[in-house]
Amino acid sequence: MFRLKIFPAFLLVALLAVSIVPSSALYAARRDNDDDEEEQKQAEDDAIAARERQLQKDLAAKMKEIAEISVYADQKSQERASLERDVALLEADIKKTQLQIQARNINIKQIGGEITERSTTIVALSEKYARQKESLAKLIRTTNQLDDNSVIELALSHENISDFFEDLDAFDSINVALQDSFRDIEVTKADTETEKESLEVAHTKEVDLKYQQEIERQKIEAREAEKEYVLTVTKGQENVYKQILEQKRAEAARISAQIFSLRDTEGIQFGDALEYAREASKLTGVRTAFLLGILKQETNIGNNLGSCVISDLDSGETRSVTSGTTFANGIHPTRDLPVFQALMKELGREPLSTKVSCPLASGGYGGAMGPSQFIPSTWNGYINRLEGILGIYPDPWNPRHAFIASAVFLADLGAAAGGYSAEHEAAARYYAGGNWASLGQGYANSVLNHAQTIQTTMIDPIEDAEDGD
Numbered sequence: 001m002f003r004l005k006i007f008p009a010f011l012l013v014a015l016l017a018v019s020i021v022p023s024s025a026l027y028a029a030r031r032d033n034d035d036d037e038e039e040q041k042q043a044e045d046d047a048i049a050a051r052e053r054q055l056q057k058d059l060a061a062k063m064k065e066i067a068e069i070s071v072y073a074d075q076k077s078q079e080r081a082s083l084e085r086d087v088a089l090l091e092a093d094i095k096k097t098q099l100q101i102q103a104r105n106i107n108i109k110q111i112g113g114e115i116t117e118r119s120t121t122i123v124a125l126s127e128k129y130a131r132q133k134e135s136l137a138k139l140i141r142t143t144n145q146l147d148d149n150s151v152i153e154l155a156l157s158h159e160n161i162s163d164f165f166e167d168l169d170a171f172d173s174i175n176v177a178l179q180d181s182f183r184d185i186e187v188t189k190a191d192t193e194t195e196k197e198s199l200e201v202a203h204t205k206e207v208d209l210k211y212q213q214e215i216e217r218q219k220i221e222a223r224e225a226e227k228e229y230v231l232t233v234t235k236g237q238e239n240v241y242k243q244i245l246e247q248k249r250a251e252a253a254r255i256s257a258q259i260f261s262l263r264d265t266e267g268i269q270f271g272d273a274l275e276y277a278r279e280a281s282k283l284t285g286v287r288t289a290f291l292l293g294i295l296k297q298e299t300n301i302g303n304n305l306g307s308c309v310i311s312d313l314d315s316g317e318t319r320s321v322t323s324g325t326t327f328a329n330g331i332h333p334t335r336d337l338p339v340f341q342a343l344m345k346e347l348g349r350e351p352l353s354t355k356v357s358c359p360l361a362s363g364g365y366g367g368a369m370g371p372s373q374f375i376p377s378t379w380n381g382y383i384n385r386l387e388g389i390l391g392i393y394p395d396p397w398n399p400r401h402a403f404i405a406s407a408v409f410l411a412d413l414g415a416a417a418g419g420y421s422a423e424h425e426a427a428a429r430y431y432a433g434g435n436w437a438s439l440g441q442g443y444a445n446s447v448l449n450h451a452q453t454i455q456t457t458m459i460d461p462i463e464d465a466e467d468g469d
Helices: 002-019 023-074 080-148 151-157 161-234 238-261 270-284 288-299 337-347 376-390 399-412 420-439 441-468
Strands: 308-310 318-320
Touching (some): 161 420, 270 288, 270 399, 270 441, 288 399, 288 441, 420 441
Antiparallel strands (some): 308 318
16 A cells, blocks of 8 residues: 555656756757758658659650651551551642641741832832921912912012913912822822731631641641651560550559649649649630740649748848848839838738849849739739639639639730731730730740640640540
């Protein structure tokens, strides 16, 4: 009984000893543990990133192999002759497409020459109009002089009265002729300007069609190369092609699944990005691959959201979180800074720690937000429309909101019309605004290159697999 009484007392003393361990020691232990966990998390993130890069390389290799043999999956012929006939047909298609492209180049050049001619004619008519306006002005001044003198005085001022009446008749004739000429010039100039506008529309259509034909030619040439490859390697054994194709597709699907299962540190998984882009495309008509091309150009689809934070809420100065460099032109102090602070308050974000873009080395202001890199004042102009679409207050750092916002903006810029010219101009305007024709061309070229790569190497294979399922 005595031992039973002693044991609880001993346990109570032990518990009290533990409870009075200095709090600083406990804090230090927790801090060391947190540091260890943070280092472990960073190591895991680095390993995931390295694994993802390797998987992307593996997937690209598999997709290339699939592209080399995918045509043959649909072929049922067992003889080499069938493939040879297909190659001959593809060669004919290539030649036909090349001739069509050459014809379009000639037509584009011809239309361009006609546009130049119309422009020259318009300039000449404008100059003629100006000269005749001066002649009319002189005639009006002469008329005023006539009004200041009586007909008798004017007649007596001529040595021969018949000369006076001849001058009077000539004066009236010139007046009538000038009025007729003005009407003719106005009609001709208006007609010429209409012709020029029609030619410019035709020129744009021809350029768009040429772009589509170039893409089609590349696809046909790729198919021909695939056919030739299969003829060389397998000698017409189509069943072998099907087995190889299924194997490669299975390997590509396995690699894609691994990539999609990896998480990015800040970026958007491509599977999610594709779904957001498809949804935005249905809402606005902007092509899915083009929208992804914009996000690829802006932030590498959410991987580079900016590396500056605002360091002064009065001046708009920002600071790089990587180098510590400060930028006086971090964010526009009157146009964007007040809007940014109001947005941060609405979203419950900390304005001094939320990352935005740093200013470009070429000049201008930074402060662009989220995966789509909207500046605050532009985002503010779309809040009501986005809220109507989303049903909630839009957040530029929310990937889905960012995709839909970009699509709405691009649709306003004309991208929903489709075609090379419309998308090229919309991309240039997205980047450079009113200076798109001079400052946005390189950006637009890069976006369309990204869009083409995404379409052919990522979206098309995924959609083919979906159709196969």
